[in-house]
Each structure stands twice: as C-alpha cells, then as structure tokens.
Amino acid sequence: MSLNKSSVLADIQGYLYRGMQEKLIKMYSEIHIAHQRLVENSSGGFWFKGMRYVSGLKGAAQSLHPVLLEFMDDYITQSKAIAEEQSYVGSYIQSVLNQSTEEAHLYCLFPSGLHTVLRDRCISDVVESPLAVVSSKDFNQKGKELLLARMMLNMTGD
Numbered sequence: 001m002s003l004n005k006s007s008v009l010a011d012i013q014g015y016l017y018r019g020m021q022e023k024l025i026k027m028y029s030e031i032h033i034a035h036q037r038l039v040e041n042s043s044g045g046f047w048f049k050g051m052r053y054v055s056g057l058k059g060a061a062q063s064l065h066p067v068l069l070e071f072m073d074d075y076i077t078q079s080k081a082i083a084e085e086q087s088y089v090g091s092y093i094q095s096v097l098n099q100s101t102e103e104a105h106l107y108c109l110f111p112s113g114l115h116t117v118l119r120d121r122c123i124s125d126v127v128e129s130p131l132a133v134v135s136s137k138d139f140n141q142k143g144k145e146l147l148l149a150r151m152m153l154n155m156t157g158d
Contacts, residue, residue, distance in 0.1 A: 005097040008106070008121060012093055013086065015117045016150050020082055027075045028053075031068055038065040048072050085146050092143025113151045 032055045035046050043059030045052060048069075052061050064072055096109045103123045107115055 003097075003100065003103050003106075003123075005094075005100075008097060008118075008123070009090065009093050011121055012110075012114055012117050013090060015114070016089065016147070016154065017082065017086060019154060024075065024079055024082065027071070027078070031064075031071055031075060034068055034071075035062075035065055038067065085150065088140065088143040089147045089150065090143075092140040092147055095140055095143075111148065111151065113155075 032045065032053070036042055036055070039046070039062045041060050042062040043055060043057045045054040045057075045059075045061040046064040047053075047061055048064040053064075054061070096106070099109060100106055103118075106118050106123060110118070
C-alpha cells in the first residue's frame, strides 16, 4: 500500500490540535458576540490594531470595544503561539515521514501516543522486511519536544 504522507501529516496534526483550534474558534466567536452586544451597528466585525476581523455577517465594523481589548490580545497571543508550535511540530512530523519507506516504520518512528492515529488510517504495523526498520534521526529536536509536550497537554486536558 502506498503511504500518503500528506494525509498522515494532516491526520496527526488534526489529532494534536483539534481541541486547541476549537478553543480558539470559541474565543474568537465569543469576542465577536460580546462586541456586537456592546457596540451598535457592528454586526460586520471589528477593527483591532489596524486589522479588520469579520464576523461573517454583513454590516459595518467598528473599533473593538475597550472592554474586550485584553481578550483579543490574549486570543492573538495564543493563536500566534499555536501557529508557531504547529510549524515546528509539522516540520518534525514531515521529517519523520520522509524517513519512512514502509508504513510500519511509522510505528517505530512516532511516539506510541500517535499509534491510534496510524491505526485509524489502517496503516499496518507489520514490517515486511526486519532489516528495513530505520532508526529515527531527529532533525528537528524542538519540533519533537513540542510534539511530546502537546501530547501531554492533550492528555491532561489543557
């Protein structure tokens, strides 16, 4: 079976970051709803630090209500941190995938916490040639550390 590496990458990233993305979407939505309640004629979104944030509804955009400035700063800080983390982790996952010549190698190269994602993709853990198992080369140590940290955060519910 041919290994679709981009699909495996997407599945692992989805597994790792789905909860965090949902949290950020909820934060963003709550800011929009609160802004609409506080500012008349602002159904179209708001302006914050020179950027327009649209709500998906038609209408004018006003400056973000001052009460919400801290919440929006927090949202942006968290969004940027997650995007940077995802970049490192995605790079690490891609480097691991690039080392793989057989599907079963992924079970040797990825932490066991990701094996359920591989099984869900129907990736076999049977190595056709015992000599074909490769050792993992960590080209992106920071990405690996962030991946392991994200797995721990997901397990603890943070």
